[in-house]
Amino acid sequence: MxxxxxxxxxxxxxxxxxxxxxxxxxxxxxxxxxxxxxxxxxxxxxxxxxxxxxxxxxxxxxxxxxxxxxxxxxxxxxxxxxxxxxxxxxxxxxxxxxxxxxxxxxxxxxxxxxxxxxxxxxxxxxxxxxxxxxxxxxxxxxxxxxxxxxxxxxxxxxxxxxxxxxxxxxxxxxxxxxxxxxxxxxxxxxxxxxxxxxxxxxxxxxxxxxxxxxxxxxxxxxxxxxxxxxxxxxxxxxxxxxxxxxxxxxxxxxxxxxxxxxxxxxxxxxxxxxxxxxxxxxxxxxxxxxxxxxxxxxxxxxGQLEIQARRLDELARTDTLTGLPNRRTLDAQIVRDMDSTTARRTPFPVAMLDLDHFKRYNDTHGHQTGDDLLAGAARSWSLLLRDGDTLARYGGEEFVLLMPGRTEEDAARLLDRLRIATPDLQTFSAGLAVWDGTEPPDVLMRRADLALYAAKEAGRGRVVRAAPARPAAHPLQ
Known part of the structure; x- marks a missing residue:
């Protein structure tokens, strides 16, 4: 019609x-x-x-x-x-x-x-x-x-x-x-x-x-x-x-x-x-x-753009799975901690942590459960830290813990407490290195990484302290 x-x-x-x-x-x-x-x-x-x-x-x-x-x-x-x-x-x-x-x-x-x-x-x-x-x-x-x-x-x-x-x-x-x-x-x-x-x-x-x-x-x-x-x-x-x-x-x-x-x-x-x-x-x-x-x-x-910029900056600095600082933030934080400990003349221990047999855990329980373990471990460990400590995700199942102001013994005791707090009865291996006051960040991290591999070779589920830093070589005068 x-x-x-x-x-x-x-x-x-x-x-x-x-x-x-x-x-x-x-x-x-x-x-x-x-x-x-x-x-x-x-x-x-x-x-x-x-x-x-x-x-x-x-x-x-x-x-x-x-x-x-x-x-x-x-x-x-x-x-x-x-x-x-x-x-x-x-x-x-x-x-x-x-x-x-x-x-x-x-x-x-x-x-x-x-x-x-x-x-x-x-x-x-x-x-x-x-x-x-x-x-x-x-x-x-x-x-x-x-x-x-x-x-x-x-x-x-x-x-x-x-x-x-x-x-x-x-x-x-x-x-x-x-x-x-x-x-x-x-x-x-x-x-x-x-x-x-x-x-x-x-x-x-x-x-x-x-x-x-x-x-x-x-x-x-x-x-x-x-x-x-x-x-x-x-x-x-x-x-x-x-x-x-x-x-x-x-x-x-x-x-x-x-x-x-x-x-x-x-x-x-x-x-x-x-x-x-x-x-x-x-x-x-x-x-x-x-x-x-x-x-x-x-x-x-x-104002909305500023909020979005802050969110993007936060995302760029944060690991989305665990909510911890990511490697980019870690690189900047370790430099700041070196400067602050130098000014206060305090020690600066650094630990690298690796969850033991994580691949086997993933294959057995599934990747989603593996992600839950990573996030749960980050939450449990963070509860035992004090102000000034920085726990960051380094990549995969590896984490880095910066402990400016702690002594080496205090840092080792903290790592033992973290191992006990790891969820689902899992363990981790850790390498602990103390900054000598002069070495660059990559050398300090390399020493902690070598100590971590030593802990794995020693049977996992333990903390190995890194050898002291070697004195820097000087050219012949």
């Missing part, structure tokens, strides 16, 4: 508008105008029922108010032969604007994202800038030139309704959301309706404005029946960045205020001083608020 209806509107809609254009002014022409509007109402009602959507129901209600105004206008002009302005027809026409605006706002609410406040500020700036021309060209003349109080109020209602509808469509355009065929058609329908209102106000020949109204009906009807109408309100989050296009549009809106004043002064017209001043002040506040929001967002992003 929806497909057939859409095809009928696509093929028959332009044809009906063409027939309307060829008909002479009178009852038949006005009746055909109302028929096109009724088709739009039916299309929106079908969409509301099919998609179970409040926005489409409100679109249908707004269009129905316009069609009711068309029928009353037809009656007054062609049957009762009385002036239809002002009349109850205007009440129906004016009721269309809040209904359509509410539907647009409901669609924009579906698009809400974390950055929605930026879109709200942008849309407020744009509407404030565009509202000034409406005031100068339409609203102020309506207030000054009405023949009666009722006529003045009704004449004022149309430009105010345009500003209201403009706010709704700008809000929808600036929020993050789905940009599909239905969205574009509805946007085109609103903009065509606004164009028709302005054209109808200023053009002496109302044919062009009336055809714009008919085109708006047609765009709205087809937009309700295309397959993408069901997803027009679906959120499609995208960053609310200040793109070049948006910046140009907002700049133009802000410059409208001084631009109108300049044009009035150049043309010798009475300047709209208060309107321009108030609008400029409002735009200034909005621009400053927008800038403050951008600064806050930049600060938040900088």
């Amino acid at each position: 929806i497909t057939l209806f859409r095809r009928f509107l696509l093929a028959g809609g332009p044809l009906l508008i063409g027939v309307w254009f060829l008909l002479p002014a009178g009852l038949e022409r006005n009746a055909l105008y109302a028929v096109v509007g009724a088709l739009s109402v039916a299309a929106n009602a079908v969409a509301a029922r099919h998609w179970r959507s409040w926005p489409w129901a409100l679109f249908a209600a707004g269009q129905a108010c316009a069609v009711a105004g068309d029928l009353l206008w037809l009656y007054y002009e062609n049957i009762a032969h009385i002036d239809p302005f002002p009349s109850p027809a205007d009440g129906f026409y004016l009721a269309e604007y809040p209904l359509l605006t509410l539907a647009l706002l409901l669609l924009s609410r579906r698009h809400r994202t974390a950055d929605d406040h930026l879109a709200r500020l942008d849309s407020t700036m744009l509407v404030a800038g565009l509202a000034l021309p409406y005031w100068v060209l339409l609203i102020a003349p309506a207030l000054a030139g009405g023949d009666s109080t009722l006529g003045t109020l009704i004449g004022l209602g149309y430009p105010l309704g345009d500003v209201l509808l403009l706010a709704g469509v700008v809000r929808l355009l600036l929020v993050a959301g789905t940009r599909n065929t239905s969205f574009r058609l509805i946007t085109l329908a609103v903009l065509t309706l606004l164009t028709a209102d302005v054209t109808f106000t200023f053009a002496e020949n109302t044919t062009l404005g009336t055809m714009a109204f008919l085109a708006s009906y047609l765009f709205w009807g087809v937009g309700a029946l295309v397959p993408s109408a069901g997803s027009i309100g679906d959120p499609a989050p995208r960053p609310q960045v200040l793109t070049r296009r948006r910046l140009v549009v907002l700049t133009g809106a802000v410059l409208l205020s001084p631009g109108i004043l300049i044009v009035q002064l150049l043309a010798g017209l009475e300047p709209s001083t208060w309107a321009v001043a108030l609008t400029s002040a409002a735009l200034f506040v909005l621009v400053v608020t927008r800038m403050a929001g951008m600064v806050r967002r930049l600060e938040e992003q900088a």
Whole structure:
């Protein structure tokens, strides 16, 4: 049904508008105008029922108010032969604007994202800038030139309704959301309706404005029946960045205020001083608020980047399995410990630990259990260390323990306690070397490694102390 209806509107809609254009002014022409509007109402009602959507129901209600105004206008002009302005027809026409605006706002609410406040500020700036021309060209003349109080109020209602509808469509355009065929058609329908209102106000020949109204009906009807109408309100989050296009549009809106004043002064017209001043002040506040929001967002992003950098630095320095410092961190720490023990004139023992028969343990219990043993051993050993000791994973099942400030005997007793605390009744072999105060880190580590191999060859499950460092060789003088 929806497909057939859409095809009928696509093929028959332009044809009906063409027939309307060829008909002479009178009852038949006005009746055909109302028929096109009724088709739009039916299309929106079908969409509301099919998609179970409040926005489409409100679109249908707004269009129905316009069609009711068309029928009353037809009656007054062609049957009762009385002036239809002002009349109850205007009440129906004016009721269309809040209904359509509410539907647009409901669609924009579906698009809400974390950055929605930026879109709200942008849309407020744009509407404030565009509202000034409406005031100068339409609203102020309506207030000054009405023949009666009722006529003045009704004449004022149309430009105010345009500003209201403009706010709704700008809000929808600036929020993050789905940009599909239905969205574009509805946007085109609103903009065509606004164009028709302005054209109808200023053009002496109302044919062009009336055809714009008919085109708006047609765009709205087809937009309700295309397959993408069901997803027009679906959120499609995208960053609310200040793109070049948006910046140009907002700049133009802000410059409208001084631009109108300049044009009035150049043309010798009475300047709209208060309107321009108030609008400029409002735009200034909005621009400053927008800038403050951008600064806050930049600060938040900088904070997030700093946190991510710290996390990456931590990952780069930490062994992911055991949570211990990795070899990169160990290389830097051993240099720092050498400097501190030199300054305090304290000993600096270093031990290299290797879990015994770890490959056999892995093959027997599985690699996951082997990983659990490594992590469990790191946790158990760390509980026995004091501040200043550094336990690091050297690679595979090998660990290095830096013990600045401990004596060799104290370091050996600590290693015995660590062997007892090893999980799952496992043991380790260790090589213990004490820094001689001059040898570089790689030589110290090599001595501890040689002692470790000696512990393995001696039967494992023990600590072997490294031989003293050899004196550095000096070239012959």
